[in-house]
Amino acid sequence: MDGWEGIEEFVAVARTGSFIAGAASLGVSRTHMSRALARLEDRLGAQLLHRTTRRVLLSPTGQTFLDHCIRLVQERDEAVALIRDQGEPRGDLRITCCVALGERFIAPVARQFAKQHRQLTVYLDVTDRTIDLVAEGYDLGVRTGNLPSSDLIAAKIASRRSRTCAAPAYLERMGTPEKIADLNEHDCLTGTTLQWHFSEKGDEILYRPRPVWSCNNGYAVLEAARDGMGICQLPNFYLNDAVQSGQLVPILEEFAPPEEPIWSVYPDKRHLSPKVQRFVAALKGTLPKAMARPD
Template sequence: MASWIGIEEFVAVATTGSFVGAARLLRLSTSQVSRAIRQLESRLDAPVLLRTTRKVTLTDTGRALLEPLRKLVAERDEALAAASGGNNPKGDLRMTCSIGLGERFIAPILRRYAVDHPQVNVVLDLTNRIVDLVGEGYDIAIRTGNLTDSSLMGSRIASRRLVLCASPGYLAQRGQPQSLNDLAQHDCLVGTAEAWQFDVEGEKRSIYPRPRWSCNSGDAIASAAIAGMGLCQLPEFYVADAIADGRLITLLDDIRRADEPVWAVYPQRRHLLPKVQLLIERLKAELGPALARR
């Protein structure tokens, strides 16, 4: 429909801050995005974007149009989703999650989801970096702790526990810490989280241990702890088996941080799409029990 040409492309450029980001979000080429916006500007007889080699900014006309057009695109998506078969998900679904949680839990859940919904094409990107969902064109991400990005919506789908632990051999040589102050005297093994979290007399405390050894793999940190290299604080699923069979011993349990939330987060304009709704429902049903068993 000619009257729609340029509208979604303009909203995408304004949202992502670039033509490249908009093209990625819409799964188009940058030339297609640029051409569509030029057609929109021709119909308006006014520019909506100012383009330089460094950045893209909105004109006065663009600023006036952005929110009404953003709402128009969102309402269109929701109406089409509702009319396309109710809870029958279809199309591409791009999801991102941290590597450890993703490999153990999210990938199997998403695999079962894809089997049950053959009209959905699934891409799962496992990475420990914080992905820009809008700018990089993702539908949903799994994140833990407090949510800080107000542009995203979130549904709590599970909880996870952080555990401080060390091997019996290490503790026999170095002694068992009795307080947070004692941690400064120990070798610390640090993963992707630079801060270790505790609750002391109802107050949240974060400490930043000086690592003797660090790695961005939770499995590698757990293995180092089992080998007697030092203390680590990790999500329980990394160390549950080693704790159960005595290869690791939990420490400072009396000031362990309360279980932290696990969230499914997603751009606002996608939260009513059936493919996202049904995946969130499945994550709530399956991830929480899976983590609890660990």
Template sequence: MSQWDGIDEFIAVATTRSFTRAAKAIGMSPTHVSRAIRTLEQRVQAQLFHRTTRTVRLTDTGRVLFERCERIAQERDEAIALISQQGEPQGELRVTCSTALGERFVAPILRRFAMPHPRLSISIDLTNRVVDLLAEGYDLAVRTGHAADPRLISTQVASRTLYTCAAPEYLARAGTPREVGDLERHECIIGTSAAWQFRKAGAELIHTPHGRFRCNSGHAVMEACLAGMGICQLPDFYILPHLRDGSVALVLQDFQPDDEPVWAVYPQRHHLLPKISRAVECLQRELSAAV
């Protein structure tokens, strides 16, 4: 008997919460699945499922086993895919990205990437928290700024421009800043970044903004700017539509910072997996054209 006997059946039942659906998913009979689960429970000397006539749910022991076996099974399937001629993306691709970038660009791109690959599933966690990919089991992150974790590979997939702007009525009321230091005398609308970036004569300048309105939503910051609450610094995709119609004006253009890189970041041991390499290629192709 192989130590792997019953594990695929166990994962299928845990995932579908049904012996019948599990059997259909793996192309076996319900009798075979039930027998395999009983044999596995005897081997581990523990009950893995609570069974009733209506529900099947994991016991605490079953949940611990499932969390470990699911990932092992995915890596087994990925290893086979890696050396197969097809190199078909498969398994679960767990992605984390900032909320705004993810909602507007990354989630739609990865949705289109997944559609022609029926054996690939995608789980996207949109958060402005910097996630530890290795500790939390993620395959891929899309991040801005500078990546410095030696455990990870970073591939630039795009870049974005940061603009500083305000509504014309605010500038008429409060004046237009001519130097970065002038921002100290202005109302600043603060988003997720605690430091604003500028550049002059090749030197980087950092300003810590202060103001009465702060929000971790770029859309809310943009709306506050349009309402005349103050000056904001945001990526181009927030500002450009309003710049075109004249509802905001750029300020401090002589201090425009360098474009900010956008990275696909992933663990070193995963860089050859088809689901990673193909996803990164897709992001390079589509994200650079979108942002």
């Protein structure tokens, strides 16, 4: 018996909500659909659909199974298209990235990518939770810094630099720190990063500030620094405008940390997928310029 039997039929019925519409979408008869679904449920030993006189509903088992079946069908179609050298991205592209990068940089790239590839549906999950790409069915993640050891494929797509800054009014009131240890005597403003990064004579130095204000939103930390509440360390894309306008002053520049890499990471089975290849290329072509410090 064909291991694929019933999979595509199940997806079609689940998506359209009826056997008749599902059969029409595949160009087969309603009888074929019913028999294929019945045999699939027999093989699984589980009921996937609740059938009523008016509509078809997914069982809890069917809902769980559906997500896997959709990806199976999409990956089959992508593999066939790749071999045929058609290569047009199609199906779903599921991306995850942190909030700081996602809202300002990744979302515009993903939006433009969706406009260019009309056979593709792009899902962007902006969250600071570290998502298991394989277990949760994501095609691609965007991550920063040193990556933990894993089976994921990583490609560097850009880098970002952080600076330590404070408002002129704060520095006039509290003085300007000359050494990293001087931060112990200052008011610090922190975000999601618990440790600040510095570098001295090529060695990385980690400093754990004791904040007077902390928020998991970089713009809120930026506004606190502008308001003269204390010293912050943030990526340049938060700080550039405020530094250029004189609202913030960079400090401890001789101890500035090296650039932090930004990676695209994806499961190894996705590396030949046209949608992943092209989106990674779009990120590489867009992010470095978007995140560059203005002249």
